[in-house]
Amino acid sequence: MTVVTPLTDVGSRTIRRDRKLRAFLRNPTFVAGVVILGIFVLLALFADVLFPTDPLDMVGPPVLWPGQDAEFPLGTDSLGRDVLAGLVHGARASLLVGVAAAAIGLAIGMVVGATAGFFGGRVDALLMRVVELFQTTPTFLLVVVIVAIGEPTVRVIALAIGLASWPTVARLVRAQFRSLRESDFVMAARSLGYSNLRIIVQEILPNALPPVIVAASVMIANAILTEAGLSFLNMRDPNLVSWGGMIGAGRDLLRTAWFLTALPGVAIALAVLSLNLVGDGLNEILNPRSDP
């Protein structure tokens, strides 16, 4: 009896990781997205090092066009505040709100979705009613009302956006759990006597993660866009610079100094674009139907 040994051990960890790495590098848009996102994250982290003065300080003559003065490469706004410093510090506020809101939405959504998907029956029906209730209310109005309940600080805004966006994640996780609930490894785990919680967290959840990770990047992108809309409507933290707030402030000078609304918008578009590229790339990589 001869034992056939395969030429390559397909299950070997190093080879699997190398394959994923090559898939990652083969996708130029994904790499571009990661690079741009990385730049924004670095800018947000090192904002205080690059621009130590408060971006809300009046530092120059008002309404300088970009390129007019070497000291203010992107110009100044109506109160003489540096636009470039505002953009870099705004990255911090926007990314912070985006990530926090997505984290809250993911946490709530995963708990609700896992419970509904795993247990089924009446628990499922009840939780899905709650999800429906949330989904019939217009998202933006719900966020506005929640921000009105609390005060417009970064914490409350992130909480509001998270509370308004968890239903999508819940639906996604529920669908995943419903299909994975019937698989063999779950049956094996049950026969070994694992508790429900252990099955949910240790067995099903790691397998349900790929679409959730993709959804996470989309949620961060949407959270940034929602926060920009809120800031534009003046429901923002008055002590922080944010891109949406800069657009709102620049709107008064739309005829003469349109760069004040254009530049923060470009920043928002680039950040959200990088997140979408990362999300698309992750979808291709993590999608089990695609070849490694």
Next chain:
Amino acid sequence: MRMYRRIGATLKRTAIHAGPTILGIIVLDFLLLQLVPGDAADMIASESGSATAESMAAIRQRFGLDQSVLNQLLNFLGHLAQGDLGFSPRYNMSVFDMIMTRLPGTLLLMATALSLALLLGIIVGSVMAAWAGRWPDRVLSVVVLVFYSMPGFWVGLMAVVLFSVNLGWLPSDGSMTVGANLTGWAFVWDRLSHLILPALALASFFIAVYARLTRAAMLEVQRQDFMRTAAAKGLHPFFIQLHHALRNALIPVTTVAGMHLGNLLGGAVVVETLFGWPGMGRLALEAVLARDFSVLLGVLLLSSFLVILANAAIDLLHAWLDPRIGPA
């Protein structure tokens, strides 16, 4: 005949399902709004500069704001059962009249934006799917992704800079030229020129969504066997794409469009504020800021009606598009 039975079944199912949902929404929203600090009396007092404690108490008593939460809720539900949406302390009109002044504007904007988004999105998505992998697809994918990433109100602002400020072709404010008393074609053109920019601003994000969806759905459909049969029958390729592929691809697109219809009301808030468009989104925002909860509840109620109606309509549309979808 089968269609009528279908419509009847869908309507019955919707009505049974919608009743408790709407009730739940009303109660939840009412309780949520009680958490907001301040009430209409505070806002009226703040706007008039000052108020005595007696006048504020009188305002509260007039609008029933001094009663317990449960009483207020029961009163509201009672009035609602009789079809009365309540009275707005801020606008001094009945809530129903208030909403009716803004509803046409909202419907016009939403219908235009959604139709525009669907039309352009499906066309762009079909083009992308037809040339999949080649340069038109790649270029359009980038363009679509860029539109997906830009905030709608910023697209509106840039459009205003280009078309209103620099070119002077289109107006940037309101829904019509006030006091002009135009009739006939001039009236239609006036309204249209005011409508284009806000509709485009609102639609920009959704064009991208539908384009991507159409492309994915059409590529999925191409792999099905019946497409090969249709080609083997000798049908013209364009006809195959239009009649077979697109028809199946429309199902996911219309589902998502139906979901967006409900959210369009809230999303329009920013665009309406930007363009000064008289719509319910702006009304809702003003109601929150003025703590005018009767108006806000009316708007929220109406929008949930809209979502439920849209879902029912989408169900019927799916049955027409795909006969395999039997009565659920």
